[in-house]
Amino acid sequence: MQIFFEKRKNVSRKAIVLVPVVSFLVALLLGAILLLITGVNPIVTYQAMAQGAFGTVYGFSETLVVAIPLMLTGLGVTIAFRMRFWNIGAEGQLVFGGIAGAGVALFLADTIPEFLLLPSIILAGMIAGALWAGIPAVLKAYLGVDETLTSLMLNYVAILFASYLYYGAWRDPLGFGFPGTARFVEEAWLPRILGRAHYGLFFGLIAAIILWIVFNRTRWGFELKIIGENQTAARYLGIKIARNIVLALLLSGALSGLAGVSHVAGIFRRLQTGLAAGYGYTAIIIAWLAQLNPIAVIFVSILMGGLFVGGDQVQMMMGLPSAVGLVLQGLILFPMLAGTLFTEYKIKIVRPDKTPRVESEAAS
Amino acid sequence: MIDQSSNVILEMRGITKRFPGVVANDNVDLKLHDGEVLALLGENGAGKSTLMNILVGLYRQDEGEIYVRDELVQISSPRDSADLGIGMVHQNFMLVPTMTVAENIILGMVDLPLVPDMRQISEGIRELSQRYQLKVNPDVKIWQLSVGEQQRVEILKLIYRGAEILILDEPTAVLTPQESHELQEVLKIMTKEDKSAIFITHKMEEVMSFSDRVMVLQNGRLTATRKTSETSPNELARLMVGRDVLFRLEKEVVQPGDVVLELKNVNAKDDRGLPALRGVSLKIRCGEILGIAGVAGNGQDQLAEVISGLRNPDSGNVFISGKDVTNNSPLGMIKAGVSHIPADRMGMGTVGNMAVAENLIMKGYRNEPISSGGLIRPKKILDYAKRMIESFKIATPTAKTRVKFLSGGNIQKTILAREIDACDGILVAVYPSRGLDVGATEAVRNMLLEQRSDGRGILLISEDLDELTSIADRIAVLFEGKIMGIINSEDADIEVLGLMMGGARLEELQNESGLKSAQVKD
Numbered sequence: 001m002q003i004f005f006e007k008r009k010n011v012s013r014k015a016i017v018l019v020p021v022v023s024f025l026v027a028l029l030l031g032a033i034l035l036l037i038t039g040v041n042p043i044v045t046y047q048a049m050a051q052g053a054f055g056t057v058y059g060f061s062e063t064l065v066v067a068i069p070l071m072l073t074g075l076g077v078t079i080a081f082r083m084r085f086w087n088i089g090a091e092g093q094l095v096f097g098g099i100a101g102a103g104v105a106l107f108l109a110d111t112i113p114e115f116l117l118l119p120s121i122i123l124a125g126m127i128a129g130a131l132w133a134g135i136p137a138v139l140k141a142y143l144g145v146d147e148t149l150t151s152l153m154l155n156y157v158a159i160l161f162a163s164y165l166y167y168g169a170w171r172d173p174l175g176f177g178f179p180g181t182a183r184f185v186e187e188a189w190l191p192r193i194l195g196r197a198h199y200g201l202f203f204g205l206i207a208a209i210i211l212w213i214v215f216n217r218t219r220w221g222f223e224l225k226i227i228g229e230n231q232t233a234a235r236y237l238g239i240k241i242a243r244n245i246v247l248a249l250l251l252s253g254a255l256s257g258l259a260g261v262s263h264v265a266g267i268f269r270r271l272q273t274g275l276a277a278g279y280g281y282t283a284i285i286i287a288w289l290a291q292l293n294p295i296a297v298i299f300v301s302i303l304m305g306g307l308f309v310g311g312d313q314v315q316m317m318m319g320l321p322s323a324v325g326l327v328l329q330g331l332i333l334f335p336m337l338a339g340t341l342f343t344e345y346k347i348k349i350v351r352p353d354k355t356p357r358v359e360s361e362a363a364s
Numbered sequence: 365m366i367d368q369s370s371n372v373i374l375e376m377r378g379i380t381k382r383f384p385g386v387v388a389n390d391n392v393d394l395k396l397h398d399g400e401v402l403a404l405l406g407e408n409g410a411g412k413s414t415l416m417n418i419l420v421g422l423y424r425q426d427e428g429e430i431y432v433r434d435e436l437v438q439i440s441s442p443r444d445s446a447d448l449g450i451g452m453v454h455q456n457f458m459l460v461p462t463m464t465v466a467e468n469i470i471l472g473m474v475d476l477p478l479v480p481d482m483r484q485i486s487e488g489i490r491e492l493s494q495r496y497q498l499k500v501n502p503d504v505k506i507w508q509l510s511v512g513e514q515q516r517v518e519i520l521k522l523i524y525r526g527a528e529i530l531i532l533d534e535p536t537a538v539l540t541p542q543e544s545h546e547l548q549e550v551l552k553i554m555t556k557e558d559k560s561a562i563f564i565t566h567k568m569e570e571v572m573s574f575s576d577r578v579m580v581l582q583n584g585r586l587t588a589t590r591k592t593s594e595t596s597p598n599e600l601a602r603l604m605v606g607r608d609v610l611f612r613l614e615k616e617v618v619q620p621g622d623v624v625l626e627l628k629n630v631n632a633k634d635d636r637g638l639p640a641l642r643g644v645s646l647k648i649r650c651g652e653i654l655g656i657a658g659v660a661g662n663g664q665d666q667l668a669e670v671i672s673g674l675r676n677p678d679s680g681n682v683f684i685s686g687k688d689v690t691n692n693s694p695l696g697m698i699k700a701g702v703s704h705i706p707a708d709r710m711g712m713g714t715v716g717n718m719a720v721a722e723n724l725i726m727k728g729y730r731n732e733p734i735s736s737g738g739l740i741r742p743k744k745i746l747d748y749a750k751r752m753i754e755s756f757k758i759a760t761p762t763a764k765t766r767v768k769f770l771s772g773g774n775i776q777k778t779i780l781a782r783e784i785d786a787c788d789g790i791l792v793a794v795y796p797s798r799g800l801d802v803g804a805t806e807a808v809r810n811m812l813l814e815q816r817s818d819g820r821g822i823l824l825i826s827e828d829l830d831e832l833t834s835i836a837d838r839i840a841v842l843f844e845g846k847i848m849g850i851i852n853s854e855d856a857d858i859e860v861l862g863l864m865m866g867g868a869r870l871e872e873l874q875n876e877s878g879l880k881s882a883q884v885k886d
Contacts, residue, residue: 217742219735226726229715236674236704236712237726238695 019339020289020300027331034327045314045324053311059313061195065267066279067305068197069094071204072259073210073283074290074297079252080133080216082292083228083245089136089151090256091280092158093129095255098163098264100128102271105188105264106170108179110227122261129257130250132158137249141242159276167273180232180272190266198266203258204298211294224248256280285333304329371398372434373560374419374450374529379428381414388414389425390584396529399555402562403575403592407773407801411584412564416531420452421445443474451522452531457514461507465489465500492523496553497546507692512543519550523559530554532563534799536570540659548574566604566801568597580604601802613809613834616817620837621650622685624701624821625671625790630680631665640666640846641677646709648790648821655836655853656825658865660856664825664847668794671823672704673697684790698727701789705779705796707825709772713779716768720760723767723778727786756781757807773804780811791815794825807812809835829858843867874883 030041053063073090080087083166105117112120132154139145165171165181171181192198215221227234227241234241259279264271286304291298311325368516376394380387388411393485396402404412417423419430419441430437432448439445466486470476498516506514509741515535522530536544551561551574565571571578571590580588580603590605625648634640640663648654658664669675670682673694681690686698692700706712714723725745728734733744749763758777760770767775776796783791793812797805813835816822826832832839841848841864849870851860860873 124625217739219729219738219740222722222740225718226715230711230715232708232712233715234692234727236672236706238693238698240674240693240695 015342016117016291019047019342020291020296020336022330023289023335023339024303026335027100027328030331030335031324031328032324037113037322040318040320045318045320046172048314048317049307049325053310054318058195059196059309062300063305063309064194064197064201065305066308067302068200068204068266069259069263069279070282070286070304071301072200072207072262073256073280073296074286074301075207075294076084076129076133076252076255076259077280077283077287078290078292078294078297079211079224079255082182083224083248085137085140085245085249085252086091086148087133087136087151087249087252088148088284089133089154089251089280090259090283091276091278092151092155093153093253094260094263094280095155095158095162096132096275097125097129097260098271098275099158099165099260100257101125101261101264102165102181102184105184106271109185109188114187117185118190118265121188121257121265122190125257125261125264126254127257129260130254133249133253133256134246137246141205141245155276155280162271162275163273166273170271172270178272181270183270184265188265189269190262200259200262200266203262204301207255207258208294208298215294220244256283278348282329287330289332289336365847365879372396373398373432375431375434376415376419377429377431379415379418379425379430381399381418381423381425387584389418391428392581392584392586394579394586396560396562398560398756399558400560400577401555402550402560403571404562404564404581405566405568405571406602407566407604407803410801411579411624413533414584415581416452416533416562416564419445419450420646421530432876446525446527449526450531451525451529453515453518453522453526453533453535455533456507457518459506459517462505464503464505465509465517465520466502466813468506468517469502473525489520489524493520496520496523496550496557498550512539512546515539515543515547516550520662521738523554526819528559531872532561534564534566535566536567544570554608557801565705568600571600572597576875604802612737613813615813615835618651618819620652620815621819622724623647623652624685626683626686627670628681628683630670630677630682632670632675632677634666640845641670642848644680644842645846646840646847648823650789650819650821651816652838653816653822653824653836654850655832655839656823656842657827657829657832657839657861658842660827662842664794664842666845667842668704668706668792668823668825671697671790671792672702698786701747701787703727703783703787703791705776705783705791705793707794707798709775709779714767714775718767719764720753720758720770720778721763721769722744722751724749727782752781752785756811773800773807774809776800780808784811784815787815787820789820791820791822792825793822795827797828797831799828805831829861832856832861833858841865841870849873 016057028046035042035045052059054060057211076093077087077090084357101121101124104121108120133151135154136145136147136150139150140147163179170181172178172180175182190198190200193201215225221246223234223239226237226239227244231241260275263275268275282304286297286300290300307325307329311322314320314324315322366516374396378394378594379389379392381389392411394415404415406412414423418425419439421441421444424440430439437448439448448728456683460471463471466482466489469489470480470485486502492498493500495758500509500513500516500520506517509517519530534545539547554561563574575592578590578592578595578600579586580600582604587713627644627646630641630644631639632641644667646654656664656667666675670677673692673696676691681688683689684702687700687701691698712718725734725748728748729740734740734748746763752758753760753763756777758781767778770778797808797810800808810833812822812824824832824836836853838850839853839856839861840850841861843865844867847869848864851870863873864870
């Protein structure tokens, strides 16, 4: 029996849905092997993780707390990746958004009318995130500077600048040495819905729907798609490439900035250590797992949030390292990348008799 | 030449290959003898490439058997076919531009030492290249080579790896006449060395001059096998398309109207910063086709780019209907009424990963009814696409099929449909029938003529003099970026055009023979 790969004429819709699901199952299987090697019962562990992340109201609210920044940065990264712009600077854009929001909350709370304070904070965060993404975008679009390097390096600038602020210039003098600014006034808090889960969830859901419409139903989205696929064709068709790259990246950064400012105003209520928790990097995994589909980003983010929280749960309940969740996150990506093969190719199995015939087709 | 007694080196029996909705090969038999050149003739989409892709292990046949030297073989990957001594030169070369010829030739070979002795390898390549008259320097980087030289590297690569059966996919499509002639010599030498070749083509002249035997495919079926010496181009054409192919072109008498496009003393550079257009002036009227003849690389690409806004001239002016549009952006030119059928269909003219319907609206998406208020309307797109697919006879499984899966002729029809529908005055067509089969070529030429009847001004850049003389009204010859002269196509004499393409000015020739030049009356 021989097995062949053959290119498909149309992308398989079934494969688009099946591949991430199967990838997740394969990741669980691989994780189980790792757990068995360390002498732990994988079924019990997974049960504990699922229970911890989704089984209780508290657990689920904590899962959402993590899922919100993942969702917003995941959407931001999705925009950039659709244009083949490798923005790996979501982390920095998130942090910079948090910094700007905190700046407004701390220093302009007295000058801005109460009802405008929260909107101003959020707007400041989005603008800051957009600017932070705009730097690599302008450099790439007009000077051809490689965006992976610039967007990555700017992460460190933003993260270190934030720690300079909460360890130094903006540190709360009454904070007993805790690395953080003073707490915002109450009008600057982002309202919470469930447990610590806050309005950022609505931002994420609305952003996902808007992005879906932009990508699938607008002229601009159509232009972005062409630019992402073939820049020579885009130029020939009269599409302004540089301007559109910059615009798309401003939007991408704004969403990451929104993630940062929502987390700061919704969870910490101050600028403090712990903002740069790696959401912007996990966002890259999320964007790929969601196959750059904004609606899928919602579900993948919640799943990933669950892995974070579930990992923490098994640490507390079973004394296992919380990295179990992170290991699973990483493990998902491998079968996923391998699995995308099936959206482009199908498997053909041929018996070694004299006249080869198609026996079956997998995932067609 | 082969005699009947020579050995069969390759045999394909009853090959059938189905794709969703099409039978690409239907019970095809093929025999190849030692030292033979076999031509595989057929229109775009006749199944030639599919058959050869099965042979090199890119596709797997659904039914049928393959024998190499009388032995039943299973070819499940390109490596299997390479092990059997079969190699293919694809239309798009598989070379790494930043690496040398020698490095490219050994790239991917399995039985190499960890650190290959490049000097020895280069020497081996040099010897082979002399033996087969495939002149190329093994130590030069690929990007420095012309297309013809790159093709030689591809052939050398196969020979170096011990291929005995060479498959060439439309080898002359990218070559100049001179290079085609050289390729013919190479094939002759190779067959003397007992190598065999199959070449895919849809050009009769090539079949006649290159091959010993010819197989004709039509709609996936083998319709005929002939000895080349016992057939004629007319018979082959009939076998290929199932009808006689005298191009049926309907060229109406059209009274040219106002000047729609004018270039005044335009100078422009190419991508390397070298002068590509030197003082080009020309005028096109409504309802007129101005042909641009010339050997490729004499400024044709830059001329099309200047008119479509993709390249800004250094000096000179471009006028559309009397309005100065010099230095307009591509979008500015589109809005001024310019449509452009580019030479590079996959690289520029279409987005391969997007659907036929999406490619069809890539100009019209800016306007009603496809979009309104920044939103696009999927249902209108589909309606529009279906209408275009029908009226331009684009053969595609569905409107949502990705363009890269269409045949070359249908990709070109997709571009034509879009550009013609968006056209508002000026159509720039660059090599519009290059690489297309007879049927598609006829369709393309008739579409251009229809546009002429509808009063559009058309700039037709072509290297096919028959095409130019049959559909253009006037022909300008470009040589080293200068216009050598413009003649009415009814006065056009192939020999005169040939001399001008080689750098002779029309006035010089007129002084000798008293030929009339075509003047546009202002």
